[in-house]
Amino acid sequence: MDASSGLAPHPHVEHDPHHHEGGHDHHELPFWRKYIISTDHKVIGIQYGITGLIFLFFGFSLMMLMRWQLAYPGQALPVIGNALGHLFGPDSMPDGKMTPEFYNSLGAMHGTIMIFLGIVPIAFAAFGNFVVPLQIGAPDMTFPKINMASYQAFFFGGCVMLVSFFVPGGAAKGGWTSYTPLAVIADKGPAYDPVFNGQTLWLIGFILLITSSLLGAINFIATIIQLRAKGMTWMRLPFFVWAQFVTAFLLLLAFPPLESAVVMQLMDRVAGTSFFMPSGLVINGVPLHISGGGSPLLWQHLFWFLGHPEVYVLILPGMGIVAEIIANNTRKPLWGYKSLVFAALVLGFLSFIVWAHHMWLTGMGSTVSAFFQTTTMIISIPSVIILSAFFISLWGGSIRFNVPMLFATAFLPMFGIGGLTGIPLAFNSADLYLHDTYYVIAHFHYIVAPGTIFAVFAGIYFWFPKATGRRMNEFWGKVHFWPSLICMNIIFLPMFLQGMLGMHRRWYDGGQGWTFANEKVWGLSGFEWNTPISIAAWVMGLAQIPFIINFFWSMKHGKKVNDNPWEATTLEWTAPSPPPHGNFEVAPVAYRGPYEYSLPGRETDFTMQNEPMRESDRKAYEAAAAVH
Amino acid sequence: MEIPYTVTARPDTGLWNAKVGIWLFLASEVMLFGGLFSAYVFLRLDADPGAWPHGLLNVPVGTMNTAILIVSSVTVVMAWASLKMRRFRAYWWYMLVTILCGVIFLGVKLIYEWPQKFEHFGAFIKKDALEKYEPYLGNHHLAEKGLPPRTEISGHLHNHEALHDENVKEYEIALDPVNADPANPAMDRPHFLYIPPTEKVAKIEKADVEYANMFLPKHSAYFASYFTITGLHGLHVLAGVIVFTYLWLPVGTKLYKRNPEHLANRVEVAGLFWHFVDLIWIYVFALFYLL
Known part of the structure; x- marks a missing residue:
């Protein structure tokens, strides 16, 4: 990430006396201004990316620990068990054996960290920050200082979440959903600090994270509306930009109700109110001294009002990345661009009215259930449109299987499995059985893990040359890809079996003590399936090492490439690699759509968006229009 | 390149950047307060009949x-x-x-x-003790008129130590007008103007109280x-x-x-x-x- 080399060829501009704040400074900035508190969208994108990747690996490590407990319940973790016990305090892993409380902490924090500190910051904030302004031909985001504040709020929110592991009692243990009343009464009592305890810090961290995503979302939408280059009309935006646009709206409108809920839960914990506490609550035989009159269901409604749009926040940027890479590597226009755009918009809208399908078991009543079951069925239509358009895009292309394309291609069936297995969960009668089992875990992990995370890897390999001017190693990329793909499936496919056996997702002993979990399916009992799953999880952890080394090694030693190594068409590839502060030396103009590959009458098989129209182009477009 | 449209409007959208930003921010604020209002x-809606207070604000x-x-x-x-x-x-x-x-x-x-x-106090009476405090609650009168019952006695707390000290067995309060004269038809509806607590003092046994507190968020x-x-x-x-x-x-x-x-x-x-x-x-x- 040697941005200074990008700054060097830039002409020195004298300071204008009328020059206002938020303007550009072409002086060499000190290190901390350039990389730590930068307002440049590219630096902020990279900050988000690296911080997010670290959190992603940390969250995954928590799961690798849990997998030991699930496969070998009650046994001491060899080699590192004792050290971890010292690190996380005496209540975590005494003698290397995991306590139930620590297991619960790991589960809650795995979910929280992976979603809110890993995937959203990478898929939305990192890629969005780095790529969107470049793709629309803008010099930066509209509000660079707010952009910086957004990253800082995210960073502090992440720190608060991490610190919570080391306070007395450890991190939050109420699940990543923090259902009340459990979350309100957890981490309370003489052994805990009134503020510096796991659950309260979780809430405070969340307020910071929500603030961060709010600032980011405003910036993204305003940038896409205001800073599109000349000629960059709405229907000439790359699909990635559309996906980010819809995602930003989801974050903008779905997160604040959760913020209100978090504030209320904080009041419940700190000020002793009863927003989510029903009357007559008795804990361990002792009636709670609270006013009561609150509603636990209220928390669930507010939580899932965010929670469901959040699913699309996780997946839409992934779809956007995959769209770019598929068009680039099939060397032909993306199939059904307009359908994709409208599908993404419909998906965004519908995602606001499906949330209660997470709550079939709460007894909301059959009328409410029927409504949400219907909307949930309808929302599968735009998802299927998007996936179908991607599959049809592959049809008849002479596909280049480079590393980004491998990940993008793997995304399609993996996301497909995740999506289709969601249908039984959408029906409330089928969900009564499957709810809170490993089936649910398998379903949504297929969407987020081999789905979004593969898209994220694809995006990293794809845009790495733009950020650094160098390419990541292809061979080690393949060494990263194949084990990851195989392990993902060994991890999550058997979970469908476990779930259909009825194994509960929050069991601490992996099902060892339950008769029905010891029933045989495909040669192993439900409990015994934990062993291959766990081994696959650890192997997948090892498979990330080539990626990590490749990532850092290639920054300095990767193969140098030109500004457009993939021969792509969108505007970010017209800027120098890495782009200087201000991105483009002259304001770019867009003359055509984003995916003009293999345009007849052209000497290359890619025609960039900023290439002016020729007579031959006009003829080619007319011929194409006549066919339709 | 400089960031354009910081002061002047972009021709096709007719807006400068900060105006787009503030409207988006306000949209999110609507959702924030929307969450709280819902x-x-x-x-x-969940509250028991008569439990949602009226007329406590000025x-x-x-x-x-x-x-x-x-x-x-x-x-x-x-x-x-x-x-x-x-x-x-x-x-x-x-x-x-x-x-x-x-x-x-x-x-x-x-x-x-x-x-x-913060200086006001209210005690919710247990269901089986409501009859005992009938002179302060006036539930017979309310029942006759088909109005929801009262369960709370409120006013100015004389013995603050009762809140924390387990040896103090009762709350001593100067009653609010509604509890001082509960059967008065004028008290059936909340007053438009705020009326301070009366001189009339009542003693309420802690054993009869479901939950009591000052008018704090946890009340x-x-x-x-x-x-x-x-x-x-x-x-x-x-x-x-x-x-x-x-x-x-x-x-x-x-x-x-x-x-x-x-x-x-x-x-x-x-x-x-x-x-x-x-x-x-x-x-x-x-x-x-x-x-």
Whole structure:
């Protein structure tokens, strides 16, 4: 990430006396201004990316620990068990054996960290920050200082979440959903600090994270509306930009109700109110001294009002990345661009009215259930449109299987499995059985893990040359890809079996003590399936090492490439690699759509968006229009 | 390349950047307060008949605060219009009035309205002891008229130590008018004007009390939502006052001399936020004071 080399060829501009704040400074900035508190969208994108990747690996490590407990319940973790016990305090892993409380902490924090500190910051904030302004031909985001504040709020929110592991009692243990009343009464009592305890810090961290995503979302939408280059009309935006646009709206409108809920839960914990506490609550035989009159269901409604749009926040940027890479590597226009755009918009809208399908078991009543079951069925239509358009895009292309394309291609069936297995969960009668089992875990992990995370890897390999001017190693990329793909499936496919056996997702002993979990399916009992799953999880952890080394090694030693190594068409590839502060030396103009590959009458098989129209182009477009 | 449209509008959208930003921010604010107001609706619908309190807030004071905010909404528009007409002096005065209105509003909340609640006390009587306190509750009278029963006795607590000391067995309170004379038909509905506690003192045994506390957020679902929503609204008012003060101080003068249109834009954006804060207050006033 040697941005200074990008700054060097830039002409020195004298300071204008009328020059206002938020303007550009072409002086060499000190290190901390350039990389730590930068307002440049590219630096902020990279900050988000690296911080997010670290959190992603940390969250995954928590799961690798849990997998030991699930496969070998009650046994001491060899080699590192004792050290971890010292690190996380005496209540975590005494003698290397995991306590139930620590297991619960790991589960809650795995979910929280992976979603809110890993995937959203990478898929939305990192890629969005780095790529969107470049793709629309803008010099930066509209509000660079707010952009910086957004990253800082995210960073502090992440720190608060991490610190919570080391306070007395450890991190939050109420699940990543923090259902009340459990979350309100957890981490309370003489052994805990009134503020510096796991659950309260979780809430405070969340307020910071929500603030961060709010600032980011405003910036993204305003940038896409205001800073599109000349000629960059709405229907000439790359699909990635559309996906980010819809995602930003989801974050903008779905997160604040959760913020209100978090504030209320904080009041419940700190000020002793009863927003989510029903009357007559008795804990361990002792009636709670609270006013009561609150509603636990209220928390669930507010939580899932965010929670469901959040699913699309996780997946839409992934779809956007995959769209770019598929068009680039099939060397032909993306199939059904307009359908994709409208599908993404419909998906965004519908995602606001499906949330209660997470709550079939709460007894909301059959009328409410029927409504949400219907909307949930309808929302599968735009998802299927998007996936179908991607599959049809592959049809008849002479596909280049480079590393980004491998990940993008793997995304399609993996996301497909995740999506289709969601249908039984959408029906409330089928969900009564499957709810809170490993089936649910398998379903949504297929969407987020081999789905979004593969898209994220694809995006990293794809845009790495733009950020650094160098390419990541292809061979080690393949060494990263194949084990990851195989392990993902060994991890999550058997979970469908476990779930259909009825194994509960929050069991601490992996099902060892339950008769029905010891029933045989495909040669192993439900409990015994934990062993291959766990081994696959650890192997997948090892498979990330080539990626990590490749990532850092290639920054300095990767193969140098030109500004457009993939021969792509969108505007970010017209800027120098890495782009200087201000991105483009002259304001770019867009003359055509984003995916003009293999345009007849052209000497290359890619025609960039900023290439002016020729007579031959006009003829080619007319011929194409006549066919339709 | 510089970031365009920071002061002048983009031709095809007709907007400059900050205006897009503030409207998006306000959309998210609608969802934030929407979450809180829907919580209010949820809790109120869930409450037992008669359990949701009425008439605890001072309507005339609330009306005055509403009027103050509306006046400030007008003056902030005048401040913006003055800038557009390049009349800086007038802008300065209008902005000062706006800031003062915000400060008075916060003062009334923090010095008068909230502390008055903190000194008030209420005890919810257990179901089987309601009959014992009939002289203070007047439930026979209410039942005759088909009104929901009362379960709370409120007023001024004489022995504060009763809240913490387990050896004190009863609460001694100077009753609110409604508990002092519960069978009086004038007490069937909440009063428009606030009436302070009477001289009449009642003793309530702790053993008969389900839950008792000062009028703090933890007192009831009503006060929990009241303090949370007005608290969050108060923070918004404070934020508005801070931004206005920043634009009113010499920083604003300097910006005016450099680029008056830029200052006008900033005042417009801050003003839009201020109008939103006023609008939220109108809902707060209706939901908590009037309904």
